[in-house]
Amino acid sequence: MPNELQQLWESLPQAMASDRGRLRGALQGVQRLQRDGKPFDRSLQRVQADLERSVQQRAERLQRLPEISYDDTLPVVQRKDEIATAIRDHQVVVVCGETGSGKSTQLPKICLELGRGIDGIIGHTQPRRLAARSVATRVAEELKTPLGQGVGFKIRFTDVTTPNTYIKVM
Known part of the structure; x- marks a missing residue:
């Protein structure tokens, strides 16, 4: 025993x-x-x-992990390896970049590629309700997964996630 x-x-x-x-x-x-x-x-x-x-x-x-692909033209993707190393090695990482540099859409995918989101959910916060929904939609499209499955969102009392969700935008 x-x-x-x-x-x-x-x-x-x-x-x-x-x-x-x-x-x-x-x-x-x-x-x-x-x-x-x-x-x-x-x-x-x-x-x-x-x-x-x-x-x-x-x-x-x-x-069931979706295939992850990146848009190489985005500045965040050009520094992907450096960012991934920082995320892997540190509990808190601050990433600064211009609007449209790929922070909101590419960082969750980098985390997913590192194995985050397998044991639980990657929580991704956005300051506005509309932004949360549109970011979730965009990341779901890029991962080729239906919204609410691999990527979902929660805004107030609306929770569009399942137990299989990897990334939850709030």
């Missing part, structure tokens, strides 16, 4: 980000039951089933 528990701990990073905290707590609960000599078989089976479901959901999201 301890080997089985260890395997569950090792597969935790492959779960959806939104499930990891709950699953970590459940695994700790199973360990506590085991340590105290109490029956833990049903708890272990429940955690194992939840973890497998979460890992499977993440694997399916990875397989």
